[in-house]
Amino acid sequence: MNEKILIADEVSQLGIRRLESAGFQVDVKTGLSEDELCETIKEYNAIIIRSSTKITEKILSNAKNLKIIGRAGVxxxxxxxxxxxxxxxxxxxxxxxxxxxxxxxxxGLIISLLRNIPQADRSVRNLEWKRNKFTGHELYRKTIGIIGLGKVGSNVAKYAKAFGMKVIGYDPYITLDRAREMGIVLMPLDEVFKEADIITVHVPKTKETYHLVNEERIQLMKKGSYIVNAARGGVVDENAVAKALRSGHLAGAASDVFENEPIVPDNPYISIENTVLTPHIGAATKEAQVNVILDVVDQIIAFFDGRIPHGAVNLPAFRGVSDDLLPWIDLAERLGKFVKDLVADRVNKIEIVYYGDIAKKNVNSISISVLKGYLIKVKGNYVSFVNALALANELGIRYTEIKESGDVDFKSMITVRVLTDSGIRSVSGTILSDQKPRIIEIDSYRVDAFPEGYLLVSRHRDKPGIIGRFGTILGKNNINIAGMQLGRNLSSGLAVMILSVDSEVNDDVLEELLSKGDIEELRSIYLS
Structure with missing residues (x-):
């Protein structure tokens, strides 16, 4: 192979040797600035980084020969x-x-926290012998509340059970059957905070999870409980935790991640004794560093060998798919994202139903796109065509593909139907002659909307004044309405409205819109 690979962060030599053995030319150049990387990247076909190097659009615009970026980590x-x-x-x-x-x-953070190990270590090094000062707590029979039950969270649950702990958890995307298999009692989020002696979070940082652990939820916790964050900085409100530590409401907190990294001098944890802090080293073991670089190296080798890498985050083109299916793949991903934001309940099954001409095609790539769109809203941008099905299985979400032969009002149509704990919801879409995606039905309500940008979806009483109220309240908050679609159901007396707006609608505005009691459901949806 003649491809040139740039290693921009420190990685295991095993990965470098494997690339060289496969015939690649490998250069290691670490610590490059953005401007230096803009110049250097021009001659390379692939780049491998860890967390230090940032790949910006400016760098990418100069990467004329770059085909693949490998992130040795999650x-x-x-x-x-x-x-x-x-x-x-x-x-x-x-x-x-x-x-x-x-x-x-x-x-390790949990045990260090409950047994005061770092503090005791510092005391002994100062030639002190204050055994009573460092009396701690057993894990046995304590209740651990795990927020996020993906692969890391489920392994923490396994370790907790080995210590004889009661394991409760919250994850709105994992099914009850899957939780039972792992021996975890699922509860609503606030109930987990009320019941747990220790809260540990294992979720990605998204708009929904930012400050998930906040002052209100901390106040729900038992006096003398603990919080641990080894997930992402920003998921925990550090100032709220520090306040609870100083007041004595929390007995301790441990964190491997911080809102600002490297840690800054005014971080509120630094001056508090009953904290355990580590510098984002959760993945910093020799075994993990070898595992991630070898995994990424194997994917790069596979890519240049013409195979699809299993950890592809974006996969710009779905290989082997005919051009006429590409608009449907795009529509399917948008429908998956839309239905995720539309439905508040736990989803147990996703049915993807095809009607008309599209039902005569090989639609596997379209079905996977629905799962990908749904799961991106759950797991973040590392979801791809390659791993979407495996991630759905991991969450216990079943999916089926159905082809209907009956007549419909459109030449082709897709319906995404989700079975939740409380019922069935659906959204349908099509591609019209302009090759643009449309949402044409939500549940039983006919609409005609472009699935893009910021959307407000309302199900409300079909009576005068509601549309005007939306206009007044949104206008007062400087939110411009770009378009509106309304679907009515005369027998139920309800209507569904989709508003396309130019900017995000925050929670305060949503609460004001809901304040009259005549809106049954209101969802803010963003489709990139």
Whole structure:
């Protein structure tokens, strides 16, 4: 192979040797600035990074020969994935290489916290022998509340059960059957905070999870309980935790991640004794570092060998798919995202129903796109065509593909139907002659809307004044309405409205819109 690979962060030599053995030319150049990387990247076909190097759009615009970016780790926050996709560059990561390390580190933090190990160590080094000062607590029969039951969270649950702990958890995307298999009692989020002696979070940082652990939820916790964060900085409100530690409401907190990294001098944890802090080393084991680089290297080798890498985050083109299916793949992903934001309940099954001409095609790639769209809203941008089905299985979400031969009002149509704990919801879409995607039905309500940008979806009493109220309240908050679609059901006396707006609608505005009691459901949806 003649491809040139740039290693921009420190990685295991085993990965470098494997690339060289496969015939690649490998250069290691670490610590490059953005401007230096803009110049250097021009001659390379692939780049491998860890968390230090940031791949910006400016860098990508100069990467004329770049075909693939390998992130030796899980998070892709330091890569502009959208820009990479625009330039046709595949982004791969290694979502499973450091799972064990992250779970073990979480448990190390928990034990250190409850047994005061770091504080006792410092005391002994000062030639003190204050045994009574460091009396701690057993884990046995304590209740651990795990927020996020993916691979790391489920491993933490396994370790907790080995210590004789009661395991409760919250994850709105995992099915009850899957939780039972793992021996975890699922509860609503606030109930987990009320019941747990220890809260540990294992979720990605998204708009929905930012400050998930906040002052209100901390106040729900028992006096003398603990909080651990080895997931992502920003998921926990550090100031709220510090306040609860100083007041004595919380007995301790441990964190491997911080809102600002490296940690800043005014971080509220630094001056508080009953904290355990580590510098984002959850994945920093020799085994994990070897695992992630070898995984990424194997994916790069596979890519240049013409195979699809299993950890592809974006996959700019779904290989082997005919051009006439590409608009349907795009529509399917948008429908998956839409139905995720539309439905508040736990989803147990996704049915993808095809009508008309599209039902005569090989629709596997379209079905996977629905799952991909749904799961991106759950798991983040590392979901791809390659791993979407496996991730759905991991969550216990079943999916079926149905082809109907009956007549419909459109030449072709897709319906995404989700079975939740409380019932069935559906959204349908099509591609019209302009090759643009449309949402044409929500549940039994006919509409005609473009699935893009910021949308407000309302189900409300079909009576005068409601549309005017939306206009008044949104206008008062400087939110412009770009378009409106209304579907009515005369027998039920209800209507569904889709408003396309130019900016995000925050929670305060949503609450004001809901204040009259005549809106049964209101969802804010964003489709990129």
């Amino acid at each position: 998070g892709v926050d330091n890569i502009n994935v959208e820009a990479a996709t625009k330039y046709g560059i595949v982004v791969v990561n290694s979502p499973e290489g450091n799972i064990i390390s992250a779970a073990e580190h979480t448990f």
